[in-house]
Amino acid sequence: MRSIILISITRLMMPMLLMVSLFLLLRGHDAPGGGFIGGLMASAAFCLYGLAFGFQKIKSVLHTDPRVILGLGLLTSLCSGFLGYLMHKPFLTALWFDEGFFNGVINLHVGSPLLFDIGVYLVVVGVVTGIVIAHAED
Amino acid sequence: MLITPIICIPLFGAAITLLFYKDREVQQWTSTVVIAIHTLYTFLLTLNVFGYGSLVEYVGNWDAPIGITLIADQLSVLMLIMTSVVMLAVNIYSRIATDAKLESQGYHSVVLILLAGLSGTFVTGDLFNLYVWFEVILMSSFVLLSIKGNKEQLEGGIKYVTLNLFASLLFLCAAGLIYGLLGTLNLADLSLKVAENISDPRIHTFALMLWIAFAIKAAIFPFYSWLPSSYHTPPIAVGAIFAGLLTKVGIYSMIRVFIFVFNPLPAWIYTLLVIISIITMMSGVLGAYVQSDFRRILAFSSVSQVGFMMLGIALQNEWAMAATILFMIHHGFVKSGLFITSGICGKSVGSFYMNRLGGFLDKSPLLGILFLTLAFSLIGVPFTSGFTVKIMLLKSCIMNKEWVAIFALLVVSFMTMLYMLKIWSEVFWKKLPLDEDGKVSKSKPLETGMFIPVVIVLIFSLMIGIFGNVLSEVAIDTAKKIYDRDEYIQKVLRLNLKEGLSYTGSEK
């Protein structure tokens, strides 16, 4: 049931979808976007891949089990929370590079919320691909 | 002292178990170590709270009415102790009892996420955050309930999912409407604003919406049907967690939101609640008596015990509230211990039906003694935890002159004895029955390691009985702080209520 059209379209679309998902991830915080939407977009890309090549192949594209991605995402999000402790501020305090400690050193509006968003992104990718693979196993 | 680690430690453990999803040993050890650290941290937190007063933490450095506030007061830490001890006991049980298939499906990760959800529920000071933690608990309990995917589990799972999802939707709608009316979701701020317009019928409606949402979670009379049809289906380790902890979440939220924030509502509501709690007690106990499955008796018994807790909430005095708080802790220990006992018996024979079980007193007198003590505790025999809490509840009933409730309480306690006696005579006294071919049915030997978790919860439960005097005073102090909201509000909003401000304490 492999469709040559779907396969060629998928080859074209996969990188684009992943790129858009990264764009959405980085755009987040003050503009529409963020980890959840980006993660959904990325997992849509993987689902498309699964449709074209078979769902068990998703694992080989991810190079690992979805559960590992889920775990890594959880760790990343937790780390962004713990950064607050390091600066003697409450858990999950937003820390920015262009404010406070690093002010003037790096002029980029990047900070711990981005780290949190990356964690969310990974969690969403892990959960959705995990569910899809489990669903398709039967 | 920080509060967030109480949530982060289990989440961290969940992440580690997910990373090592293939390695069963690593998963087992991670979850044991993480739960042990969680227990230790909980005890430290408890010492801190009882020594220096409740702790407040503003997550993300957002100030009180705007951001999410975490607060560990006496009620929270008491619930946290119960949670972590029960979790520890169940973890020790599951090390021996659960099979590899269950663990390969991520049992440990989900249990740790459930622990994070429970801890979050008990320390949050924000209505919407409470909803989020409810959903975390809900999602992980869905997964745990249907993790094996056999026929019974899926049926029980569907019933559980449908009713509990409806409850959370009701909770969400109520939270949204309350925000629309009062413009805040912080519990301390909310209780100030509710106190200003407590006679507004809209507020009564929202309070009752929240009550229904919590009542579905806690399995109270018209809404309890999901509990008996789902609690006996999952593996015993899961069943013990559910029976010990999940219904308490509903009761806890009722105290925290329905009593702490929306108080006092019109008197007829509390009268109605007394009637509902009496019906809950009676129907649970009658349901338990006709069952013939060990676990189903315990599930129905949970319903009747929830009725006792609800009665304490409905009576609206400090003794009753203190009784409810201690009752939650007592029931958490006792019921999870009983579930683990049922698991030990069921695993040995391979069935949970009374007519297939038998002869356990000959097989292991120690198990018999453990079960009997737990059963006495559930009934309320002196020197056990059940006695302490029931005597407190009786006293508050007498103080409120609720004669029907007293009658119901005594009758239900008597009936509790009847169904526990039924288990005792069928499972422990009776000889092991012959199977269909007339041969003596085979039963596996008991593993002594499985007794350890029962002993742990039993020790904690007996401590409530023996140190009942001290603990009841602690509980009354906690209950006073729930009715007299000033300390909580001052801590959270960092304001001094005595100077200015229209709010003048709880008017009762």
Next chain:
Amino acid sequence: MELLFALMIGTLFGLGLYMMLRRSIVKIIIGISLIGNGGNLLVFFAGNMVRGKPPILKDDHITNIYSLSDPLTQSLILTAIVISFGVSSFGAVLINKACEVLNTDDIDKLTDTDNSC
């Protein structure tokens, strides 16, 4: 606008309840997600609704904060949507498994857990 929203929410709740009271498992999950959407709209409606004024303060000249849309309700439904996404994907898996194992779609036939012996 308010009336429209109220009617919309009411319709969603009514349809959802109707679906939930049907006997098919699939329809129950559809009903729950309909009510979920109704609930989300209700929460959204609880904040003040303003068109085209996102609550991002770049300059501090705005005096009346009620002229901006309420950010809190939006973040609340965002959370609620994420949760309902998770729940409905789990529900789909559960239904799939259940229909396979139980071989039925009729909840009246789910009586295995209610027998007393």
